[in-house]
Amino acid sequence: MDLTLTHLRAFLKVAELGSVTRAAEALHQTQPAVSGQVARLEHELGRALFERLARGVRLTDAGLLFRDKVEPILRQLDEAKAAMAVDPDAGRLAVAAIPTVAPYLLPGVLTAFTAAFPKARLEVMELTTAEVRRHLADGQLDVAVVALPVADESLVVEPLFDEELLLAVPTGHRLARAKVVSMTDLADEPFVLLHDAHCLTGELLGFCTRHRLAPLVTARIHQLTTLLELVRLGHGVSFVPAMAAAKAAGVTFRTLNDDPPRRSIGAVWSKGRMRSALAAEFVRHLRAAAG
Numbered sequence: 001m002d003l004t005l006t007h008l009r010a011f012l013k014v015a016e017l018g019s020v021t022r023a024a025e026a027l028h029q030t031q032p033a034v035s036g037q038v039a040r041l042e043h044e045l046g047r048a049l050f051e052r053l054a055r056g057v058r059l060t061d062a063g064l065l066f067r068d069k070v071e072p073i074l075r076q077l078d079e080a081k082a083a084m085a086v087d088p089d090a091g092r093l094a095v096a097a098i099p100t101v102a103p104y105l106l107p108g109v110l111t112a113f114t115a116a117f118p119k120a121r122l123e124v125m126e127l128t129t130a131e132v133r134r135h136l137a138d139g140q141l142d143v144a145v146v147a148l149p150v151a152d153e154s155l156v157v158e159p160l161f162d163e164e165l166l167l168a169v170p171t172g173h174r175l176a177r178a179k180v181v182s183m184t185d186l187a188d189e190p191f192v193l194l195h196d197a198h199c200l201t202g203e204l205l206g207f208c209t210r211h212r213l214a215p216l217v218t219a220r221i222h223q224l225t226t227l228l229e230l231v232r233l234g235h236g237v238s239f240v241p242a243m244a245a246a247k248a249a250g251v252t253f254r255t256l257n258d259d260p261p262r263r264s265i266g267a268v269w270s271k272g273r274m275r276s277a278l279a280a281e282f283v284r285h286l287r288a289a290a291g
Contacts (some may be wrong), residue, residue: 003044008070011049012035015067063272072272075139079274086196089119093278096125096132097145100200100224102264103146104243105289113285120278129199136270142279145286147199148264155268158283160290165239165261166253168231175237176252183211183256190236191215195222200263204239207261265290
């Protein structure tokens with residue numbers, strides 16, 4: 001017997017509902033028909049997929065393994081069928097960016113993209129890198145913009161651009177007037193950093209370690225705008241992405257004269273999920289914005 005979609009869908013529905021009777025109702029089939037499909041599937045595989053209980057059924061270890069293999073296959077098939085059945089320009093597209101990129105890069109990209117594809121149903125999220133990976137893995141997200149590298153073999157990574165991380169100091173600070181700024185000038189300066197949930201903080205602390213600087217951290221903040229406000233008020237200095245520099249009054253930005261820190265930004269999406277035409281177009285708009 002060859003496995004068919006009918007057998008696989010019957011198996012998944014029984015696994016989901018824990019009952020052959022309820023699965024038959026959901027599939028608009030008779031209970032004997034669904035039972036027969038599951039039995040033929042078990043015979044073909046040579047393994048029991050369900051443990052029969054007094055009320056309902058429960059997946060065996062073999063059933064759990066088979067479910068985990070079958071679910072993504074049928075999900076991709078359903079996505080492919082849906083893509084063929086509807087206007088591709090009117091589909092759903094879920095995109096995300098990390099918080100240190102989203103407010104600066106996404107507005108222009110979204111404006112251009114929605115002008116080109118006005119019927120697209122966009123869902124936009126601001127997520128940390130860890131959250132991006134989870135949302136991509138469970139199929140809730142199509143494309144995301146993150147800081148590179150991302151060590152995850154399940155993702156396709158396309159580098160977009162590099163940018164410098166600028167030293168941010170209050171406009172009245174001594175370093176705002178200095179002709180040259182080096183890491184040694186920061187030895188006694190308090191630092192304001194983002195919370196550890198942001199990958200930018202790990203990058204900056206690694207940079208400081210490589211330059212033998214142990215920064216005195218006086219605040220850890222979740223929002224880059226709040227961090228810049230604390231810098232403006234004199235609570236400390238920091239390093240921020242160059243793209244954030246245009247929106248910070250009262251803060252002066254300087255380039256370090258010796259090996260200034262940089263970061264790479266890229267687009268990522270899941271290898272295990274078919275990329276829609278809309279997702280491909282969104283990545284094209286990201287490339288255009290990256291210049």
